[in-house]
Amino acid sequence: MNPTVQWMTLFYMMLAGTAMGLAYDSYRVLSLKLSFPKWLNALLDLLYWLWAALLVFRMLYAGNQGQLRFYVFLGLFLGVWIYFLIFSVTVRRFVVMLIQLVQYTCRLLWRVIEVLIGVPLRLLWRLLRGILQLLGRILLFILKLLLRLTKPVWVFPVRWISPHVSRLRHSGWVTRCIAWIHTKRKH
Secondary structure (H helix, E strand, O other), rough: OOHHHHHHHHHHHHHHHHHHHHHHHHHHHHHHHHHOOOHHHHHHHHHHHHHHHHHHHHHHHHHOOOOOOHHHHHHHHHHHHHHHHHHHHHHHHHHHHHHHHHHHHHHHHHHHHHHHHHHHHHHHHHHHHHHHHHHHHHHHHHHHHHHHHOOHHHHHHHHHHHHHHHHHHHHHHHHHHHHHHHHHHHH
């Protein structure tokens, strides 16, 4: 294997190490900020390591057809070390800023939806409820007025029929029928 291929493989492994550090920092900040459940953290850890393994083997295959040498491990170590030495703090701050930006955007969108849809719906509901209450009061007023106006028509027949109904209710054969119904109901 010629030195150019070895240097190229070392460079690819450094890139893979840097990418692994970047993905790890991003994932770590996200999992701390969003407080994932433990089972999801374990699943995401597994997915991270599967991704990292695929990345390393893909870069290794692109660099020197998958031959595993000492400088491959050196390149991975140097890539991760350089990343954590130089870029880690900046990337973590950037990811935190991105999370805050997404949260702010979601809150803003929710507020816009609430203002554009929620407020008009609430106002429409209040208007409809007020109209229904007004119509109910008008209908009640009309019914009371009709009751007062028709009182001579229905009060006199009720007063005329009322004593007869009372006498009929207290007559002997009606009380016997009621008593018979009660005895049948108990059995």
